[in-house]
Structure formats: structure tokens, C-alpha cells
Amino acid sequence: MLVPSLPEPTSLQPVASAVRPRRRLWLGLALGLAAAAAAAGGYWWQHAEPGLPAGIAFGNGRVEADEIDIAAKFGGRIAALLADEGDGVRAGQVVARMDTQDLETSLHKAEAQMLGASRMLDEASASVEQQKAQVKLAEQQLARAIYLADKGYATTEILDQRHQQMDAANAAFAAANARVGEAEQTLAAANHDVDLYHINIADNSLVAPRAGRIQYRLANVGEVIGAGGKVLTMLDTGYVYMDVFLPTAEAGRAMMGSDARVVLDARPDAPIPAKVVFVSDQAQFTPKAVETKAERDKLMFRVRVRVDADYLRAHSAEVGSGLPGLAYVRLDPGTEWPISLAGRTDEQSR
Structure with missing residues (x-):
């Protein structure tokens, strides 16, 4: 009697080894689906209408x-940055300065011109006083000549000369007053120039118009920017x-x-x-x-x-x-x- 031979035990090992990867694959897919469902649920929960x-x-x-752009009023070189990104600033705080050497030189020139105009005004005022004295002298001489002419002690020629001297004194007095007005206008113009340079120098100190926080720095120290160039954004x-x-x-x-x-x-x-x-x-x-x-x-x-x-x-x-x-x-x-x-x-x- 023949007994059938049993299969070798080693023949089951390939089957078992093939099943294990499939289980791992299905387990991974299940975990992935669960994670996706959890994420979708979280997103829905966050965005659902309460x-x-x-x-x-x-x-x-x-x-x-x-956003407020802090920009230069005039073109020039950035001399200093006093605030950086993330810094809190107060209203009116200086956050940057532009180079003002050229403006300061022009200011000194305008101040010298203002001083010269002031001296011209003093001279013109002194001239007015001098011409006022000449007018008074001419008035006295004319009055004396008229009195003497009425008495027959002065000729008509002398009387005419005194009238001409009086007219010349009045004309010189009017011219002196005109020079005073001109000197006053020159001094006022020089004062305006000085004030303008002071304003322009002050405008080159860039300030924060409102309280806030610096968001961006758009330029660096030493860079040359044009008029209206942005330095900071707050x-x-x-x-x-x-x-x-x-x-x-x-x-x-x-x-x-x-x-x-x-x-x-x-x-x-x-x-x-x-x-x-x-x-x-x-x-x-x-x-x-x-x-x-x-x-x-x-x-x-x-x-x-x-x-x-x-x-x-x-x-x-x-x-x-x-x-x-x-x-x-x-x-x-x-x-x-x-x-x-x-x-x-x-x-x-x-």
C-alpha cells in the first residue's frame, strides 16, 4: 500500500511572507484615511458657521x-536711520535724517545776507535823519529870505535860490525814505530765506506722523534717493x-x-x-x-x-x-x- 507523501513544511513560508506585506499595506491605508478624515473634520469644525x-x-x-510711507521731501543722501523694522514709534518721533550739509551752507549765506540787509536799513534810516535836518535848514533859510525880500534887503535871485534849495532838500528826504523802504524789503526777503532754510533743514528730519510700528525699511544709510523717495513704511x-x-x-x-x-x-x-x-x-x-x-x-x-x-x-x-x-x-x-x-x-x- 502506497502512502501519499506530505508536502514539505518549507513550502508554506513564501505564502506567509506574502500575506504580511498586504496586511501592512491595508493597515497603512486605513490609518491614512483616518488621518484625512480627522483633518477634514477639523477643517469643517473651524470653518463651519457657529x-x-x-x-x-x-x-x-x-x-x-x-500703511503710511515715510518719504523724503527733497532728494539727497540718507545720513541716519533711527528706527528699524518692528520698532514701535510715537507720533512726531524722528525715525531718519537726511544729509543737510548743503542746506546748512546756504543757511549761513542767507544769514550773512540778512545781516548785510540789516546794516543797509540802519544806514538808510540814518540818511533819512540827515535829510530831515537838511529840510529843516532849507525851510529856515527860505523863511529868512522871504522876510528880507519883503523888507528890500534880499534880491529876487537869492529868494529863488532858497526855493530851489528847499525843493532839493525835500527831494533828497523823499529819496532817503524810499531807500529805507527798499532796505526793509531786502531785510524781509533775507529773513524769509533764513526761515525757508530752517524749514527745509527741519523737513529733512523724517518723523512718524502717527503712533505705530515700523513695517518695512526701504532704504539704507548712505543711499541717495530722489524727492519723494520712500525710506520707511509704518x-x-x-x-x-x-x-x-x-x-x-x-x-x-x-x-x-x-x-x-x-x-x-x-x-x-x-x-x-x-x-x-x-x-x-x-x-x-x-x-x-x-x-x-x-x-x-x-x-x-x-x-x-x-x-x-x-x-x-x-x-x-x-x-x-x-x-x-x-x-x-x-x-x-x-x-x-x-x-x-x-x-x-x-x-x-x-
């Missing part, structure tokens, strides 16, 4: 502040706002001065008090920054909410320009803010 009362609307946007941190787009039904109820809140993605637990300061009177398509095409296809109205100035003074470092977030607008003054948008924000806005 549950809000009917009297509150919201839109997404970015915190912005007005952000006006006293005017911080967020523009959002609301549909017609909601934008029509948003009034100037309406209460609002700004919630930054970086600080979702710290609502920032704000007010509506602008509502566009023209509908427009929402910009491409809005995520979905369905939203972009709707006609919307731009609404600007401005962050409360008192809040900015106390928390300027927390409200950075460019940060994304949401702006909530209270359309109905009788609607209470949800707890997530109230709290310490209401206390600060009082």
Missing part, C-alpha cells in the same frame, strides 16, 4: 492697519480694522456705529470690541480670498469694523496686522452677545 442668535452676522477677514496701530463681506439681508441691517466683535484665529477665547465704521453702498462679488465658489458668486456688501481705540492702547501687541479671524456684527441692538463673545470684552468697552 450657532449664533438671529440678530448677529459674521464674516471672515484679516486684521489690517493703514503701520498706524491706532486705526486697526477688519473688512468682511455680508449678504444683502444682513448688510442692510448693519448700521454705522453698530457693536461688533473681532475674534482672531490665534486667540479664539479673547473677543476684541469693535464698531462698524463703514458699510458699502454698492454690491460686489466677494473676493477670491473667500474659500468657496458658491460664496464668491453671491453679491455681497463690504462692511468695515474698527477695533476699539481704548482696547488698542492697552493691548496693541495682541492685535497684529494680517492675522486672520472672524468679525461678528450685532444687527439688532436688543440681541445679547453669546457668552463666547461677551465677558471681559464688554467690561473693557465700557
Whole structure:
């Protein structure tokens, strides 16, 4: 009787080794799908419309502040930079200086001309006094000649000479007065030149027009720039706002001065008090920054909410320009803010 031979045990090893990679592959795919689902859920949770009362609307946007270019009034060489990117500056603080050596030389020249004009005025005034004395002498001589002529002790020729002397003295006196007026005008012009050079030298000290923060440095020390050349760009941190787009039904109820809140993605637990300061009177398509095409296809109205100035003074470092977030607008003054948008924000806005 023949007994069938059993297969060699070593023949199972290739099968087992082939199954293990497939299991690892399926396990990796399952983990990848789970991670993708978690990410999609997180994205949906972050961008889903929160549950809000009917009297509150919201839109997404970015915190912005007005940019101010600090530029040179005159062309020249940058002598010093006194502020750099990221520095906070006060209104009126000098942030850069231009080279003013040529203006200072012209100022010295104008001051010398002013001194010369002042001396000319003194001389002209002295000449007036001198001619005034000549007029008085001519008047006395003419009066004496008339008296003597009436008595027959002076000839007509002498009387005529005294009249001519009187006329000449009056003409010289008038000319002296004219020279005084001319000297006064020359001195005034020299004074204006000196004042102008002082103003131009002062204008070459570039100052921050508002309190804020330096955003960009556009030129360096030693560079020569033209008139109007930009040296620094700053952000006006006293005017911080967020523009959002609301549909017609909601934008029509948003009034100037309406209460609002700004919630930054970086600080979702710290609502920032704000007010509506602008509502566009023209509908427009929402910009491409809005995520979905369905939203972009709707006609919307731009609404600007401005962050409360008192809040900015106390928390300027927390409200950075460019940060994304949401702006909530209270359309109905009788609607209470949800707890997530109230709290310490209401206390600060009082």
C-alpha cells in the first residue's frame, strides 16, 4: 500500500511572507484615511458657521492697519536711520535724517545776507535823519529870505535860490525814505530765506506722523534717493480694522456705529470690541480670498469694523496686522452677545 507523501513544511513560508506585506499595506491605508478624515473634520469644525442668535452676522477677514510711507521731501543722501523694522514709534518721533550739509551752507549765506540787509536799513534810516535836518535848514533859510525880500534887503535871485534849495532838500528826504523802504524789503526777503532754510533743514528730519510700528525699511544709510523717495513704511496701530463681506439681508441691517466683535484665529477665547465704521453702498462679488465658489458668486456688501481705540492702547501687541479671524456684527441692538463673545470684552468697552 502506497502512502501519499506530505508536502514539505518549507513550502508554506513564501505564502506567509506574502500575506504580511498586504496586511501592512491595508493597515497603512486605513490609518491614512483616518488621518484625512480627522483633518477634514477639523477643517469643517473651524470653518463651519457657529450657532449664533438671529440678530448677529459674521464674516471672515484679516486684521489690517493703514500703511503710511515715510518719504523724503527733497532728494539727497540718507545720513541716519533711527528706527528699524518692528520698532514701535510715537507720533512726531524722528525715525531718519537726511544729509543737510548743503542746506546748512546756504543757511549761513542767507544769514550773512540778512545781516548785510540789516546794516543797509540802519544806514538808510540814518540818511533819512540827515535829510530831515537838511529840510529843516532849507525851510529856515527860505523863511529868512522871504522876510528880507519883503523888507528890500534880499534880491529876487537869492529868494529863488532858497526855493530851489528847499525843493532839493525835500527831494533828497523823499529819496532817503524810499531807500529805507527798499532796505526793509531786502531785510524781509533775507529773513524769509533764513526761515525757508530752517524749514527745509527741519523737513529733512523724517518723523512718524502717527503712533505705530515700523513695517518695512526701504532704504539704507548712505543711499541717495530722489524727492519723494520712500525710506520707511509704518503701520498706524491706532486705526486697526477688519473688512468682511455680508449678504444683502444682513448688510442692510448693519448700521454705522453698530457693536461688533473681532475674534482672531490665534486667540479664539479673547473677543476684541469693535464698531462698524463703514458699510458699502454698492454690491460686489466677494473676493477670491473667500474659500468657496458658491460664496464668491453671491453679491455681497463690504462692511468695515474698527477695533476699539481704548482696547488698542492697552493691548496693541495682541492685535497684529494680517492675522486672520472672524468679525461678528450685532444687527439688532436688543440681541445679547453669546457668552463666547461677551465677558471681559464688554467690561473693557465700557
